[in-house]
Amino acid sequence: MSKNATSAPIERENNLGTSIVLFVVMIVLFLGSIYSLSFLSLDNPWPMAVCLGLFALAFWIPQTILGRSDSAGES
Structure with missing residues (x-):
């Protein structure tokens, strides 16, 4: 058995309102990236x-700034 038999709660959890706002912002970034492809042509990069x-940005912000990507070694 490990030393920490009980699991400690995540310290930096967001409340529901903050999570919904962050989700909406990231979805807007993602959908904006898809929408920008409608203007794509061979003449304009x-x-x-x-x-x-x-x-x-829609991928990196949640993974690095908002996520717990630096906690892989925690036990």
Whole structure:
């Protein structure tokens, strides 16, 4: 058996309202990246650049800033 038989609660949990707001903001970023593809053409590379930037933000912000990506070694 391990030393910590009881599981401690996560210290930095968000309440429901904050979680919903964060979810909506990330979904808006993601859908904005998809919407920018409607302006894509072979003459204009900027919609693809906007798509990649918004998608990267929609993925990176929850994983690194809001997530617990630095707690992999905790026991």
